[in-house]
Amino acid sequence: MNSQLIGQDLTLAAEEQDAGAPACVLSFNASDPTGASGIGADIATIAAMGAHALPVVTSILVRDTAEIFEAHELDSEAVVDxxxxxxxxxxxxxxxxxxLGSAEGVSAVAEILSDYTDVxxxxxxxxLSWMDDDAQMAYLDAFRELILPATMVLVGSHNTLTDFLLPEWDAERPPxxxxxxxxxxxxxxxxxxxTGVQLPDQFIDNVLASPQGAMCGERFERFEASFVGAGDTLSAALAAILSSGTALDVxxxxxxxxxxxxxxxxxxxGMGGVIPDRFFWALPPGEEPPEGPAPEESVDLLDDTVPPLHSRNVH
Incomplete structure (x- = not known):
């Protein structure tokens, strides 16, 4: 077989391999040494959903499974590179x-996103209550101005999104x-x-909405545990599913x-919160996760700042 034919065969093989390759999802996130949140959570979740993660580290968190102690932002040029x-x-x-680490990190990422508006x-x-007040305000202002215009879906807990989007809300009922x-x-x-919309019974609601109204949702029975990484898990799962061309509501x-x-x-x-098992579906048939004693109180699923409970009781 001559070299031209060999080259053609290799090209065809590469094309066939690419056709069956998983979709790529690029994630900008912090490095979390616990693997509960941040880039580690994104990689695990995206892989569990059948896509391929392209992880870009924006900052380094110093934390355990109970709380965040501090963060070290990366130089924005390093993020861009x-x-x-x-x-x-x-x-x-x-x-x-x-x-994204800082207001400068937000600006750097927004510049990259602006070149790929169809993705x-x-x-x-x-x-972000663990951040210094000035740094937090600068970050949220930059996020609001630069990231929201490029965003298809903004994910967050009801409390966090209310404080961010409607800080002057003063009605007796929640938005x-x-x-x-x-x-x-x-x-x-x-x-x-x-997520985490409080209902009068033992459930919380999670709702996808547009300005025209709710599109879909799912009610969860209250989880009586302190979780770490739930928000990153949900948002990474959504990004991975969208990468396959699935309709947004589905x-x-x-x-x-x-x-x-x-x-x-x-x-x-560890001694802190419960981490979502993104590979729950890989458990051997019939094997169930262990359950702990009765919980003390219920907490917001996506609130990573709540103090951990002494028991583990997961739904």
């Missing part, structure tokens, strides 16, 4: 934005998911996925179902 190098090599099908972006806004979506739309975001329902089961199988590796 990481992203540009892989973007020049691989084709991405969706983005995931998590914690769907899922942005997760965690609870609805639609009202949060209207506020997000004023900054250019198409949809919100709001993707949101699948992502919520995945989170529910991952929390149900969660485990406690």
């Amino acid at each position: 990481q992203a540009r190098s892989v973007l020049e090599d691989a084709t991405i099908a969706s983005w995931k934005v998590g914690f 769907p972006l899922v942005s997760y806004l965690p609870n 609805s998911a639609r009202e949060l979506a209207v506020a997000a739309a004023e900054h250019g975001t198409d949809y919100v996925l709001v 993707a949101a329902a699948e992502a919520l179902s995945f989170l529910d089961q991952a929390l149900d199988a969660g485990f406690r590796p």
Whole structure:
């Protein structure tokens, strides 16, 4: 066989391999040494959903499974260089934005996103109460101005999104998911996925909404545990499902179902919170996660700042 034919065979083989390759999801997030949140959570979740993660580290968290002690932001040029190098090599099908480290990091990431406006972006806004007040304000202002206009779906807990999008809200009732979506739309975001909406019974609601109203949702029975990494898990799952071309409402329902089961199988590796088991589906048949004694109180699923309970009881 001559060299020309060999080259043609290799090209055909590469094309066949690419056709069956998983979709690539580029994630901007912090490095979390516990693996509970941040880039480690994104990699595990995206892989569990059948896509391939392209992880770009934006900062380094110093934390355990109970709390965040401090964060060390990376130089914005280092963040840009990481992203540009892989973007020049691989084709991405969706983005995931998590914690970007600082207002400068937000600006750097926004510049990259602006070159790929046709790629769907899922942005997760965690609870940042652990940050210095001035740094937090600068970060949120930059996120609001630069990331929201590029965002397809903004994910966050009801409390966090209310404080961020409707800081002057003074009605006796909490804002609805639609009202949060209207506020997000004023900054250019198409949809919100709001979690932890309190219901009068033993359930909480999780709602995907546009400014026109709720599109889909899923109610969870209250989880009586302190979780770490639930928000990153949900948003990364949504980004991974969207990378396959799935319709948004279907993707949101699948992502919520995945989170529910991952929390149900969660485990406690240390003395702090419970980490979602993103590979719950890989447990041997008939094997169930252990359950602990009765819990003390219920907490917000996506609030990583709540103090840990002494018992582990997961749904």
